[in-house]
Amino acid sequence: MDTTIFLFLLQDGVINGAVYALVAIALVLVFAVTRVIFVPQGEFVAFAALTVAALENGVAPSTPWLLLALGILAAISDIVWHFRDLTWKRIVRIALLDLALPVALLLLTQALAPMKLGQLANILLAIALITPMGPMIYRIAFEPLAHSSVLVLLMAAFGVHFSLIGLGLVFFGPEGSGTTPLSSASFSLGDLVVTGQSVAVLVVTAVLLVLFALFFGRTLLGKALRACSSNRIGARLVGIPTSVAGQFSFAIAALLGAVSGILVGPLMTVFYDSGFLIGLKAFVAAIIGGLVSYPLTVIAALGVGFAEALFSFWASNFKEVLVFTLIIPVLAWRSIYAPYHEESE
Amino acid sequence: MKSLRSFAPPIVAAVLLIAPFTGWLPDYWVTLFNYIGISSLVAIGLVLLTGVGGMTSFGQSAFVGFGAYTTGVLTVHFGISPWLTLPAALLVTMAVAATVGAVTVRLSGHYLPLATIAWGIAFFYLFGNISWLGAHDGLPGIPALRVGSHQLIDPKEYFVVVWIAVVLAVIATQNLLNGRVGRAIRALRRSTRAAEAFGVNTAGAKLMVFVYAAMLAGLAGWLYAHFQRSVSPGPFGVVAGTEYLLMAVLGGAGRVYGAILGAAGITVLRDQLQNVLPWLFGHTGNFESIAYGAVLVLVLQTASNGLWPILFGPPPPPKPPTPRDGDQLPAKVLPAPGVRLLQVQDAKKTFGGLVAVNDVNFEVESSRIIGLIGPNGAGKSTTFNLITGALPLTSGAIAFEGHPLQAQTPQRAAALGLGRTFQHVEIVPDMSVIENVALGANLLGHAGVFRAMLKLDRAEEAKLFATAQRQLERVGLADVAMQPAGTLALGQLRLVEVARALCLNPILLLLDEPAAGLRVGEKKALAKLLREVRSEGVSVLLVEHDMDFVMSLADHLVVLDFGTKIAEGVPADIRKNPAVLEAYLGGVS
Numbered sequence: 001m002d003t004t005i006f007l008f009l010l011q012d013g014v015i016n017g018a019v020y021a022l023v024a025i026a027l028v029l030v031f032a033v034t035r036v037i038f039v040p041q042g043e044f045v046a047f048a049a050l051t052v053a054a055l056e057n058g059v060a061p062s063t064p065w066l067l068l069a070l071g072i073l074a075a076i077s078d079i080v081w082h083f084r085d086l087t088w089k090r091i092v093r094i095a096l097l098d099l100a101l102p103v104a105l106l107l108l109t110q111a112l113a114p115m116k117l118g119q120l121a122n123i124l125l126a127i128a129l130i131t132p133m134g135p136m137i138y139r140i141a142f143e144p145l146a147h148s149s150v151l152v153l154l155m156a157a158f159g160v161h162f163s164l165i166g167l168g169l170v171f172f173g174p175e176g177s178g179t180t181p182l183s184s185a186s187f188s189l190g191d192l193v194v195t196g197q198s199v200a201v202l203v204v205t206a207v208l209l210v211l212f213a214l215f216f217g218r219t220l221l222g223k224a225l226r227a228c229s230s231n232r233i234g235a236r237l238v239g240i241p242t243s244v245a246g247q248f249s250f251a252i253a254a255l256l257g258a259v260s261g262i263l264v265g266p267l268m269t270v271f272y273d274s275g276f277l278i279g280l281k282a283f284v285a286a287i288i289g290g291l292v293s294y295p296l297t298v299i300a301a302l303g304v305g306f307a308e309a310l311f312s313f314w315a316s317n318f319k320e321v322l323v324f325t326l327i328i329p330v331l332a333w334r335s336i337y338a339p340y341h342e343e344s345e
Numbered sequence: 346m347k348s349l350r351s352f353a354p355p356i357v358a359a360v361l362l363i364a365p366f367t368g369w370l371p372d373y374w375v376t377l378f379n380y381i382g383i384s385s386l387v388a389i390g391l392v393l394l395t396g397v398g399g400m401t402s403f404g405q406s407a408f409v410g411f412g413a414y415t416t417g418v419l420t421v422h423f424g425i426s427p428w429l430t431l432p433a434a435l436l437v438t439m440a441v442a443a444t445v446g447a448v449t450v451r452l453s454g455h456y457l458p459l460a461t462i463a464w465g466i467a468f469f470y471l472f473g474n475i476s477w478l479g480a481h482d483g484l485p486g487i488p489a490l491r492v493g494s495h496q497l498i499d500p501k502e503y504f505v506v507v508w509i510a511v512v513l514a515v516i517a518t519q520n521l522l523n524g525r526v527g528r529a530i531r532a533l534r535r536s537t538r539a540a541e542a543f544g545v546n547t548a549g550a551k552l553m554v555f556v557y558a559a560m561l562a563g564l565a566g567w568l569y570a571h572f573q574r575s576v577s578p579g580p581f582g583v584v585a586g587t588e589y590l591l592m593a594v595l596g597g598a599g600r601v602y603g604a605i606l607g608a609a610g611i612t613v614l615r616d617q618l619q620n621v622l623p624w625l626f627g628h629t630g631n632f633e634s635i636a637y638g639a640v641l642v643l644v645l646q647t648a649s650n651g652l653w654p655i656l657f658g659p660p661p662p663p664k665p666p667t668p669r670d671g672d673q674l675p676a677k678v679l680p681a682p683g684v685r686l687l688q689v690q691d692a693k694k695t696f697g698g699l700v701a702v703n704d705v706n707f708e709v710e711s712s713r714i715i716g717l718i719g720p721n722g723a724g725k726s727t728t729f730n731l732i733t734g735a736l737p738l739t740s741g742a743i744a745f746e747g748h749p750l751q752a753q754t755p756q757r758a759a760a761l762g763l764g765r766t767f768q769h770v771e772i773v774p775d776m777s778v779i780e781n782v783a784l785g786a787n788l789l790g791h792a793g794v795f796r797a798m799l800k801l802d803r804a805e806e807a808k809l810f811a812t813a814q815r816q817l818e819r820v821g822l823a824d825v826a827m828q829p830a831g832t833l834a835l836g837q838l839r840l841v842e843v844a845r846a847l848c849l850n851p852i853l854l855l856l857d858e859p860a861a862g863l864r865v866g867e868k869k870a871l872a873k874l875l876r877e878v879r880s881e882g883v884s885v886l887l888v889e890h891d892m893d894f895v896m897s898l899a900d901h902l903v904v905l906d907f908g909t910k911i912a913e914g915v916p917a918d919i920r921k922n923p924a925v926l927e928a929y930l931g932g933v934s
Binding site for chain 1: 401403448449451452453454455456458459460462463464466467470471474584587590591594632633634635636637638639640641642645646649
């Protein structure tokens, strides 16, 4: 391997790694606040990319229909679980957020899609469509299980993953699509051709990571979420509503997923089920970070991206085998030096 | 009722053998039942692994793959007879499971299921990329099973093969769970510490369960390969692995028959959804996965114990075999009274900067009751854990009957004759009281996995249960012997723990706050029992807060405060000791 190839692989790895980093910190956040190992995080990525792709073609994407379906399910789930203490406040909130919002977004999408408003509008619309899905999914699947063990929540996360994959096929169809790069510029650094898209990915990821750090370090809401993650019962005792914290963390996760999807759209052909592998690789990074440390997770994500690039150069058929085998020594190491103790039920 | 139960197995067997040939079942359903049977085998393994052993695996489908590919390669590439490949398939799965399991079962908490996802995916891609396994296209042309020159191609005939395998698996698994090793396995999920304190090698037991579950999956893979007559990587991925887990959870993760119910439910559901949903939506797709996910989430939200307990109620009480008259376990030869048993010399334990136990010295002689007392935080429980091997010493020495206990493990302590109870009760709530107590006699039995599976352990089991019954009678709980332990009150559970510790035939009985939560009458009965035990030659080391209880009972007291021994002597002297009074009541200035 000469320097050119190495640099090319490095670039490739860093770009993939940056996307994995965004997905991975979402996983860490969701786990920290709700203890859910959120397997379906990758679905947000795929759905966002497919939404942008449809909008670029001037076609109204099916995403708002999916959002409406989730909204109706969330409404039903909320009403069933809170049947005995149903307040007007809750009913109004359900009507507004679960039903009115998806319908409004549906009408907006139908109206805007044929106009081909351009990249920025497409991106913003995709983010607006994906982000509300996070809290809805939390309320449908995880809130009723909030007191269960990590394992039960993990199985439920797999259930949600299956359902979302199935729904993804129904709403987006089996065809894959790619999206236009955020920037078509490219320049050379020595032998290496750097594309504008790579730079865009890195800049967007870096900006989001800084915002993320500021949010958790400097704002009251961010600190409240951190409190929930370090001690749920304690947080509840000082008046932080854990349900709101859970919904909020899922909203951020969906938002990060949507941004990741917009970033990977131009890099690969995205199918309705492409998210799973992206999510799992991010997951490898999140585990290396112990599902707690954000900086370690970002470094690990870059490492996973780079390892993947190297493996695909050396033994492309066994790329996935090697990436996933990598995690086992890490798990063994974490298990010995940072054993996780399930809190008593 | 008894006669009905004893007739049930032959009736079930006859129905299984005849049913497919009666013509009532269309071939379509016979085929479906074959798939249900094959999945049941995997799900039974998962019941043992996840529901009973507490290890969640998303990767069982990989072991199905190893079974299927082993026979595929051997029959297609080497032309070996399918029946001969069965042991090969089982051996390969066993070898892989032992290797993967050696790392996996040591992982804690949610790291374990995550590892199963990781290697599940890795094996899936491995199957799909190795050229002599046919890569993504797989291996076609696997021969059918033969009896003589007759090929078992007809689903009706294969039905018999599959369901014989399922029935054998159910019987072997039930027998295993009801035996000595089974009780240890059932303690893995909720009471690992208790299992270790009675000599169970928990890491070994976990690995054994892991390999057993994998071999059932390997058997399923072998059956699948010869029914399908081809293998490709598709059915061995993590999605399939999750489906098997879903079957076990849906049926009732702790129940063997639940696995079959779950396998039937999921297989039929998938089949019907594949027929109905495309018709509803107008085009094909994997709509069934939507329903799967929904079912899984709904089951977890509303019936996390699965369907079997809802439909058929709690498990029946155990039927311990009755021993032949006079057939008892040999009694332990106890040391003569007054012999020095336990020597604690300069025992020290530090946690970081905190010195929990600071150079403590004391001795325990045989046929004595020693009380270890002190205010909260005095280091009593830590001392206790040092003696029983639950914590390693920082410095100093502990010897028992002359054996130095430097590298003490709970298992070794149990083997030396130290029987203990726990400050926070450690019992297996979904196991009956008598089985919990019989866990204490774990080291007195020798029957292993195979003897249990073949039910050759009955004579030994009878003796173990007789011992357990006798100890339960001594603590006054004989009337609740068959109840699930989880239904008892805290005070009763403490007595169950005492009975379990006595089952070990201990030389030294270590009791950690046995009287906490007991009513006055129960305390008196316990005191009487402990005196009786002492008169038999057993020593008792008692950590207790109830002063009346401990003062009236102990021959000798050791008082700790802030990790240091402040006094030692007979109860009457201790009552007057100024250092003790100060530690308990504050200085008299």
